[in-house]
Amino acid sequence: MPRTVLEPRFQVEYLSILDSDGNLDGALEPDIPPAELKRLYHGMLLGRRLDERMIRLQRQGRIGTFAPIKGQEASQIGAVSTLRPVDWMVPSFRETAAMLWRGWPIEKLLMLYAGYLEGGQPAPEQHDLPVTIPVATQMPHAVGLAYAAQYRGDDAVVMAFCGDGATSEGDFHEALNFAGVWHVPVVFLVQNNQWAISIPLKKQTHSRTIAQKALAYGLPGLQVDGNDVLAVHAACREAVERARAGDGPTLIECVTYRLGMHTTADDPTKYRSAEEVEAWERKDPLTRFGAYLQKKNLLEDGINESVDAEIAAAVQRFEAVGAADPLVMFDHAYGERPAHLEAQRAEVAARLSDAGRPAPAPGDPPSPPMRGQRTSRR
Amino acid sequence: MPKLNVVKALNLALLQEMERDEDVLVMGEDVGVDGGVFRVTEDLHRKFGSKRVIDSPLAEAAIIGAGVGMALYGLKPVCEIQFSGFAFQCFHQIENHCARYRMRSQSRFHVPMVIRMPYGGGVRALEHHSESEEQFYAHIPGLKMVIPSGPRNARALLVAAIRDPDPVVFFEHKALYHAGREEVPDEIETMPIGRAQVVREGRDLTLIAYGAMLRLAREAADTLAEEDGAQAEVIDLLTISPLDRETIVASVAKTGRAVIVHEAPRSFGPGAEIAASIMDGAFLSLEAPIKRVTSWDVPFPGFAREKANVPDLARVLAAARETLAF
Numbered sequence: 001m002p003r004t005v006l007e008p009r010f011q012v013e014y015l016s017i018l019d020s021d022g023n024l025d026g027a028l029e030p031d032i033p034p035a036e037l038k039r040l041y042h043g044m045l046l047g048r049r050l051d052e053r054m055i056r057l058q059r060q061g062r063i064g065t066f067a068p069i070k071g072q073e074a075s076q077i078g079a080v081s082t083l084r085p086v087d088w089m090v091p092s093f094r095e096t097a098a099m100l101w102r103g104w105p106i107e108k109l110l111m112l113y114a115g116y117l118e119g120g121q122p123a124p125e126q127h128d129l130p131v132t133i134p135v136a137t138q139m140p141h142a143v144g145l146a147y148a149a150q151y152r153g154d155d156a157v158v159m160a161f162c163g164d165g166a167t168s169e170g171d172f173h174e175a176l177n178f179a180g181v182w183h184v185p186v187v188f189l190v191q192n193n194q195w196a197i198s199i200p201l202k203k204q205t206h207s208r209t210i211a212q213k214a215l216a217y218g219l220p221g222l223q224v225d226g227n228d229v230l231a232v233h234a235a236c237r238e239a240v241e242r243a244r245a246g247d248g249p250t251l252i253e254c255v256t257y258r259l260g261m262h263t264t265a266d267d268p269t270k271y272r273s274a275e276e277v278e279a280w281e282r283k284d285p286l287t288r289f290g291a292y293l294q295k296k297n298l299l300e301d302g303i304n305e306s307v308d309a310e311i312a313a314a315v316q317r318f319e320a321v322g323a324a325d326p327l328v329m330f331d332h333a334y335g336e337r338p339a340h341l342e343a344q345r346a347e348v349a350a351r352l353s354d355a356g357r358p359a360p361a362p363g364d365p366p367s368p369p370m371r372g373q374r375t376s377r378r
Numbered sequence: 379m380p381k382l383n384v385v386k387a388l389n390l391a392l393l394q395e396m397e398r399d400e401d402v403l404v405m406g407e408d409v410g411v412d413g414g415v416f417r418v419t420e421d422l423h424r425k426f427g428s429k430r431v432i433d434s435p436l437a438e439a440a441i442i443g444a445g446v447g448m449a450l451y452g453l454k455p456v457c458e459i460q461f462s463g464f465a466f467q468c469f470h471q472i473e474n475h476c477a478r479y480r481m482r483s484q485s486r487f488h489v490p491m492v493i494r495m496p497y498g499g500g501v502r503a504l505e506h507h508s509e510s511e512e513q514f515y516a517h518i519p520g521l522k523m524v525i526p527s528g529p530r531n532a533r534a535l536l537v538a539a540i541r542d543p544d545p546v547v548f549f550e551h552k553a554l555y556h557a558g559r560e561e562v563p564d565e566i567e568t569m570p571i572g573r574a575q576v577v578r579e580g581r582d583l584t585l586i587a588y589g590a591m592l593r594l595a596r597e598a599a600d601t602l603a604e605e606d607g608a609q610a611e612v613i614d615l616l617t618i619s620p621l622d623r624e625t626i627v628a629s630v631a632k633t634g635r636a637v638i639v640h641e642a643p644r645s646f647g648p649g650a651e652i653a654a655s656i657m658d659g660a661f662l663s664l665e666a667p668i669k670r671v672t673s674w675d676v677p678f679p680g681f682a683r684e685k686a687n688v689p690d691l692a693r694v695l696a697a698a699r700e701t702l703a704f
Contacts, residue, residue, distance in 0.1 A: 121484035129450065130483050134474045140440045141475070144447020144455075151403070151429060151453065171471075174440035181435055332481045333520050335488060335543035338572055338620035 010215045015235050016225035020283040022291040030234040034298055040081055040229055041293055042303065044073035044286055047097025049307050050106060051260070053315070054096075054113070058264045062319075063113040067094040071227070071259035074285030075191045076161075077101055078232025079254070082240045083159055088127045088149075090142040090160040092135070094191070094258075098161065102128050106314035107321070116324055117332075127156065136166035139175035139188065146184035146249075157243045158186045159236070165196025167210050173217075176251065180217040185243035187236060188214075188251045191226065193258035198271035214251035226254025227285040230292075257283070326352065381559040387529035388418045388494075388550065391536035392456065394566050396426055402540060403448065405432040406441055406458030406494075415460055416496060416555055438468035442493065446475045449491040454540060462497035462549065463506030469514070476545040477520030491546075492539045497525075498551040498590055498641055499673075499688050502681045507552075509678050510589075510641040513648055515547040516619040522571055523618040525549040527592040529560040531616060534569035542571055551590040574622035576629065580609035583698055584629040586652055587639040588615035591689060595639055598694040608702055618648055626652060627659030634665035635701045639689055644672040666704035669697040 017028045032040070051070050057063045069076065076098035080089060089095075089102050096109060103126060112119030112131065120130040129145075132138035142160030149156040166172050167190060179186050190210050194201050207213060214221030220242075224235045232254055239250035257280035261268050268277075293299040300306075330337060330345040337345065382390065396402045404419055404426075410433035413420030423431040434441050438459055445455040459465045465472070472493065480488045499508035515523040524539055524546055526532035532550065539546035577592070578599050587595035592614050599610035611629050615622070630636045636656055638649040649670040656668055671689045679687055 117482060117484050120482055121486045124486065129487075132475075134470060137439075137443065137470060137474055140443025140471070141447035141450065143440070144444035144449075145451050146447070147444060148448045148451030148453050151448075152451070170437075171439050171443060174435075174437040175443070177435055177437065178440045178444055328484075329481075332485050334480070334522075334620075339624065340620055 010212070012209050012212045012215070012221055012223060014223045014225075015231045016228055017230040017234060018228045018288055018292055019225075020227070020288055022288050022295075024292065028234065030230055030237065032230075032233065034296070036081070037293060037296070038298055038300065040077055040233070041289055041299070042307070043077040043081070043097060043101045044229065044289065045303060045307050046100055046310065047073045047076065048286055049304070050096065050100070050311050053311050054110070055260075055264060057110070057315070058113075063110055064115055065263050065265050066113040067263045068260040069094055069096050071257045071280065071285070072191055072193055073097050074229035074289065075189075075226040075232055075254035075256045078229040079159060079161075079189050079236045079252075081233055082236040083157065086127060086154070086156050087240070088129070088142070088145050088156055088158040090129045090138050090145070090158060091131055092138060092162050092166065093131050093133050094163065095161050099128070102126070104128070106311060107318040110315065110318040111321060114318070116321070136162055136169035136171040136175075138162070139166070139172050140178065142186050142188070143175050143179045143182065143184060146179070146186040147182055150184055155244055156185070157240050159189055159240070160186060161189050161191065163196065164190060164192040164194065164201055164204055164210060165199065166190070167213060168204055173213075176214065176217040176219060176249075179249040180219050183248045185246070186249045187239045187243055188249065189236070190251065190253045191256055192253050193256050195258055195262070195268070195272065197262045197266060200272075209253060211251060211253040219249050219251055221251040221253065223253045223255060226256030227283050227288070229285060229289050256285075379561040379563050382529050382533075382562045383556050383559050384526070384529050384532050384550065385417055385555045387533035387560075387562050388536055389420055389422075390562065391533045391540070392419060392422060393425070395537060395540045396422065396430065398566070399454065401452065402454045402456065403430050403432065404456050404458070405434050405445060407434060407436050407460050409433060409458050414458060416552070418494070418550070419458065438464055439471050442468040442471035442476065445491050445493075446471060446479065446489055449489040450479065450487050454490050454492075456492040456494060456540060459493060459495045461507050462495040462511050463509050465495055465511070472515070472521070472545075472547070473518050477518045480520060480544070488543050489545045490543050492536070492548055493545065494548045494550060496552045496555075497549045498553060499678075499681070499684050500553040500590065502684075503552070505678055505680070508681065508684065510673065512549055512618050513642050513646060516648055516651070520544070522546045522620065523549070524571055524616065525551070525589040525618060526616065527589055527614050528554070528558070530562050530567075531569060531614075533562050534567045535571065535616065537566060537568045538571050541568070546571065549589065553590050557593075569616070572617050572620045572622060574616055574625040575614045576611060576625065577614045578610070578612040580611035580633065582608040582633055583610045583635040583637065583702055584613060584626070584633045585610050585637050585639065585694070585698065586613045586615060586626060588618065589641065591639045591641055594689060594691055594694050597691050598698055601691070601695060602698055606699065606702065608698075610698065621651060621655065623655045623659060626655060630656050630660040631663045634663050635704075637669045637671060637694065637697045637701055639671045639694055641673055641688055643675045644670055645675050647672055666701045669701050671697045
């Protein structure tokens, strides 16, 4: 009864195509048409410039707290650009660039962060779930969507996003396990941005990579330079094609960095050094992709200005949105309003119409309180 | 009309809804080949195959989470949590997502999903296999919380829950599974969710109960009629949330007295909301303080002490008599 080796050794690949100095591995360079390359850059730049604008809007009190994406543009755009509109995108809460790519209007996202749930409402035919905040809880939803797509015989693929912190949550592991057992068309995309608020990756997991967590569930796992849009795109294209071909789920770990704060309520100088941030700024995904496009003569003059104008127009549309009608909150609790919500809605409606009335003139008698008729038999 | 017990009646509801609608799926631990630990899903796997009757891995959060994804896609998953005591491992999916998706997406999505769970005591079971936790679900806006009391309404309410556009938490009392048989029509029958039933009319006192406690309320009403000459009206709640306040208030406005019986612990339980609703709607008709007969506010004490914890006939009668004598 000797002790034997049950499995061959597993391996986890790391993929990098365009390094931070702009050096290209020509053998791995994905075949992306020039117009698409320009679109990718536009998507990344829009994500970056909107992020900067949103921080200003937040500081001015025009929107509330949100999670900035600066530094993660390549991970997001490289990944979602491999999806078709009929495929599904399942975001967490730091995928603004990816959501813009998927067709969310800028003003809608601004509304969401200004407290209007209308901003989180996907368009009728849009195959996107809204922002999900409780960490990792969206991952099983992606598995269910993928199961349903397969059950109906649709060839849709589902891509689910989460961060490095989420890989400590049970829902992450349950989702990978279910996806493996069910062999469903889903791509799990972890944006490993090194920090879960103040907790660095080394305190989050003792695994050398996040990608290797896939292996325990019988899925392929791949680590990618998440600041290299070409590498992310190539890796995701492969995973999406595998999923669509019926070859099951994949876990992709994008190694990237959150250059900004966790949310606008966070101060990262409390827990990480300026040197660390500067080192990652030198790996900026936009700089390196910009240089790559420059060499191909594909970088458009004035693109910064045109993206800023696009954002400015959307901010104007956002600011034209009227005050939120409180009564709408009673419309989306149930398909049909139950009696108690009908009554509560009427109470709010009455208060609103009272508030709309002119104030009583001084000397007017106060209105009497309502009194019921006593019917007790005691 | 065949006579069925609750298990067979629920099985019939699932079978007929699955025959009627290909979007209806069953998912959970041991629901497939084994037919469920209480046999509620028996034979469904043989009839509909493993794609529609899914033996899932053992993970409550992903059962409900994947169910949410299926429902968002347009399917109608009927998820089984093997015992309600284990649902805390998926409570976040129920509260964070089942109940909120309609609001979060402003009705672009909804979650037409049923979460079945066996609940309740009196079956000499281990810890986590005997509790009544309906109040947790009744507290959550966006959910519906249903508890049938017998074979016929169990079948009709499960059909209604499957067809409901919103998520329904459906509790099945373990002690009722085999408690008795009732005529259940072959043709599909449904009942409105959110509507209580007056199952016995009376003028002196209203007894409000649901699930396994309904039988106690009925027995108490019989005894009161026989021994005290008092006519108790008995309400079977059937849906805990949304609560049918109209039926409750109309009854208490007539009788002037109310006793609420439930197996969940007393504090912050359904009885508190029912009592407050009576105060809102029938205060001036009340002849006596509203009484609650419930389990005590202790964690499950082990089945050797269960009888002292869960309401019994003597406690219901004592509360009713105290109320009548006030």
